[in-house]
Structure formats: structure tokens, C-alpha cells
Amino acid sequence: MDPHDPMLGRVLDGRYRIESRIARGGMAAVYRAHDLRLERTVAVKVMHPGMGEDPTFVERFVREARAAARLTHPNVVAVHDQGDDHGTLFLAMEYVPGRTLRDVVREHAPMTPAAAVAQVEPIVQALAAAHRAGVVHRDVKPENVLMARSAPGEPERPKVADFGLARAVNTATQYTATGVVIGSVSYLAPEVMSTGRVDERVDVYAVGVVLFELLTGRKPHEGESPMQIAYAHVNTDVPSPSSLVAGIPDYVDALVLRACARDVEVRPSDASVLLQHLRRVGLALTQGVASDPELVEDLLPRRQYVRPERPAQAHAPVEMTTVVGTGLTAAGTGAAAAPTEHTSVLSVSGTGTGTGTGTGTHSYPTDTLTPDAGHSGAGGGSGEASPTFDDHLQALDASQGQRRRRRGGPVTLVVALVLALAVGGGAWWFGMGRYVETPGVVSLTSAEAVETITGAGMVPVEGEAVFSDEVAAGVVVSTDPGPGEQILRGGQVTYVVSRGPEEYELPDLTGKTLDEASAVLRQFKLDVGEEKETYHEVVEKGRIISTAPDAGTVLHAGKAVDLVISKGRKPIKVSDQTGKDADKAAASFAKAGLEVKTSKEFSDTVDKGKVIRQTPTSGTLYRGDTVTLVVSDGPEMITVPNLRSSGVADATAKLEALGFKVVTKKATIYLGLQYVAGTNPGGGKKAPKGSTITLEIV
Known part of the structure; x- marks a missing residue:
């Protein structure tokens, strides 16, 4: 990755912060980015500078974005957004870390028929949805199928990517306005x-080739050059998979041959039809059917392929530029780069010269992509009577010793031989003569990579190390140019070493606000998970109480951290307990976390043990605050003095001084002496203060 890439660190549309480059192509580059609004990782396809100034490119880019955005399917890489940031056109898509179907082919093919069909069915489902939306993918191949996992340990689920090269079609057939046909030669119809x-049938053909590759571990047509592969696809039927691998049922052969029929009219009309055939085959495999002649009869192509008529010499010549590249899996995932498919650009432009740019392919949605940096080559052609595509095929026939008689006799033969010599000489000078292949050093240690690159006559340059979940620290993840790509003799090869998994120690976030904690997590490439609010008596409202997992835990980048946020002190509603049992009131307040202070008073009106008054009587308090209760001790009891033989006036004065009320009555034997004969209650007994004492007078 180029550390000087001006896109790195830039925020597009105030929302997408560019973090690292995944891959690039002739028209755009793909970056890993962070969606600041929704706090998620996305892949952003950015058109190269200057492209936005060309109305034709802008129209195509916007059209592709709208077409791809219409596709909502679990097996399609989702398109989230499209925008223009001050002239920089971009497309925001779902980020799918992991490997591609190419890695699955390399590791597991040949597969059992049941496994191969199960692997292809989700791809066909995705294409069926695209075809119903009027979109043809045009570049179906293992590199453009990402293997996603919903969670660690879950099975992989294919997701079709790179609808960026697809075109919305409104009629049964469509030819591009510029006459450019883009695709990988091994999968082109x-x-x-x-x-x-x-x-839609070009996608059906490509799926058939992918199924063939899963079943056999090889492509149906191979050659030393894209031209030879193209020639084979046009002129030779795809062989039966069982001719290469024993044990494949006849109806599986028939399905592959039907999908890969050279006669487009006998091929399934779109992916929905192919899906029906695929499910019939899948059911037969599930039931363990070894042979099904009836199903074979239904599936086998019935029409003989007829090669199209060769265009007349008066037609515009065909310029063919071949681009040979290598593919990578998604950058940052740790999957090793490996040689992948030749990608060709066949241009029917009517010129006599041709140039080509060597790039690599990548699994993320862009046009032909390479990892971070590429190389270019140029091919010169005669400005006079450039050969048609069929002429190239005829020349290839001659070079392979397949002699044919044509009109023109010796003259035509001479022209063909001259053309073959010219093509061969040009290929040597612009290919083998000046260029060599980059050695494969992926999965080697840094020291081994340097030794290998140096031994191949190239200059090793260590690039910026990257994190990888799959590749151990110190081991090479990728190179630029990629393995097998052409490079000038003595040129530089940048190798990128793994830093191991991208992991960070979770910092202590307690006491921080939610915004502060979110910013810290972003710095450590961690995400905010569940936000739970709860009351806390110490931590201020709006600040972090705790995290899950705990601070100090080592987490993988992208891991979500749950936050517990303080709602402040818990409010306690105070209810009035006046006149109620004081013990119960005190227990209730204490249970709520309040401090309770009590005092007692005599009361002639409130029963003993009940609350006379309370402070406060209502409102809101917090844990540790105080409630004061004044509890009744009942009426005050006073001892009645012994007043026997006291004068009435003196006795009355003494009782009133003690707080009693006094009444008098004549004793049974009344003599008029005005002395107290006795009291009621009697002397020495207790009576409530304020109660009435009766004096008996003699």
C-alpha cells in the first residue's frame, strides 16, 4: 500500500473515513473505510482523479451504482451509498472480509458433486435476482465470489461482488457503446x-465453467495465452467433468454441458432457469441417484453449435488487447495472494493500433483490480489492415499446425505466416524479451522473500506491514507486482509482511462521556456495542460506569465493546408517614437508602408509637439523605400528690400547677369544713397531664 496515497485519511461526504486501500483498477480503486454516521466498516470504490471530469464515465459510474443498488439479496455484496465529494465520485458497499471462491477451489477442488452444486447454488440465486432486475454481471468468476461468515465458526456463505462491471439491459441483447468487452477469458461465453x-446467458456460461472447475479442479480450456484459451472456447465444446474425474453422475455432466453450450440458443435463458435445473440435480444427488437417463435427456444440449460466419474483410478491423493479471483476496484479511485469471479486453474499435495495461483482478467491486500498484505494458500494431478476431484464430490454427485451405491460396497463407511471425516477435519483445515474472514469495518469511526476489534478479523493497488474521507475523502477505505478474528485468518488487492479527488492549473508559469513549474506541479500531444506562451513586450522569469486556482485555479490531452509562444518582420519592406506625416508616425509608433520625414527644392526640410529624413530608431525596421522624410517646403521666386534709384552695393550686384540671364534690359525710377528704384518682397514682382530678370535700 502506498503511504502517500492522498485518499488515506480523507473523509468523503463528511461520512466515510478512508483507512486503507484494498485494490485498484483502471477506472477506480477500492478502500476499506469507516462509516462515521453508522459506526461500521464499509468498502468504498473511488473513481480515479480526472474520471469525474468525463461526462461519459460519470454517467456510466452513476448508472452502475443505481443498477447495483437495486440488488438486495443475501448473496450479493450490498451497495449502501453513492456520492460526489467535490468531484470525487464514490460508491460505498458492504465490506466482506475473508477469502474468495478462488481459495476454495485451490484448497478443496475437485469437490464431490453434492458439495460443488451446494457451493454454486447461492451464486446462481444471486444472479437470478440480478437478472430479474435487468442486470447482467458479465464477469462471473471465483475471484468475484467472496466467502463471508456471519460469525466466527459459522459456515461460509458465497456473496457475489463486482457488479461494478455489470450493465443494466433493457433488451435481450446489448452491445457496449464503445465496443469494449471486458471479462476473464476462461469464463467468457x-x-x-x-x-x-x-x-443473461453469458453469466449462465460462466457459472457452468465455475461448476466444472469445482468438480475437476481445473478449467475446461487452458492454454499458454489468452488467445489460445479464447480460441478453445469459441471452437471447442467444454468436456464432460466425468472425463477428468471418475464418479461424477451423468446428469451432473449434462447440467455442465447445458450451461456451457456454445450454441447460446440451447443454453438456459437466464439464472432463474439454471437455478431450476441446478435444484433438480441437487435433489438427485441428495437422494443418492447414480444415474438418471430421463434427467440427462432433459438437460443435454439438443442443437449443434455452429460457428458464426466470418465477417467480411470490408468490415472494421478488430483490435485485441490482452491484459494478464493476478488476483488478491480482500486486503487486510490475511488471505494469501495467488495467481488467478487472465483478464482480456477485446476492443472492436476499428483502429489499427493497440495498447494495453497490465493489471490484476481483485474480489472487491471495481473494474479490473490490482493490489495497490501495478505495471503497464504496451503493444504496437500495424496501422494497415489490422487483423480481425477470426484472423487471429486462423493464425493460431496455422501456428498449431492445423492447416486449412482458404480462398486466396498461397497469398492468404503468406499473409497468415507473416502475421504469426509478427505476433510472435512482438510477444517476445514486449513480453518475454523485456519482462520476467514476479516470483511467488507469499507465505515466506521476510528474509526468505528477500533472498527469493534477489535471486530472481529483482530488487526487494519492504512495504508497510499490514495486520492479518490468517498470516502469522513476519510472513509475507502480498507483493506488488503480484506473483506471476510481468515486471521489467531488475525492477522493484514490494513485499508486504504480516503484523499478525490486528488486536488492541481495551483502555479504561470509566468516567468518560459516551462521546469521549466512542472516540477512544475508534482510535483503537473498536466499535461501540450495546449501551446500557443505570443509576449510580458516584459516577456522574452521562459518564461510563463499566465496560464489557473489562479494561485490559485484548480485542480484535472491529470488536464491539458494551458500555454501561450512568443515569446519575437514583431518585427516591418521599411519602408522608404522619400518623402511621413509626417503626414501619423508619424501616421503609432505610430500605430505600435514606438515613432516618427519630425523636419522641408526648402527645395527647397521637397514639404512642405513631409519627407525629415528618421532615420532609414529600419530594425527592437521594441515597444517604436524611428523613426526620417525631414519634409520639403518648400523653405525659403525672403522679397525683396526696392531698388528704389539705384545704380546698391549696389542693386546687397544687394540682393545677402539675397540669391537672380540678373539680370538687361533697363527700358522703359533708361537714362544711372545706378540707380534702380524698382524691380521684387517689394520691400516689399517675394520671395523664391535663386530665381532671376530683377533690372530695368534707
């Missing part, structure tokens, strides 16, 4: 290369 015809 014959009619694309021979007539330029493009409809």
Missing part, C-alpha cells in the same frame, strides 16, 4: 468473443 453479444 463464446458469443462475447465472436460477436460481442451480451445477455
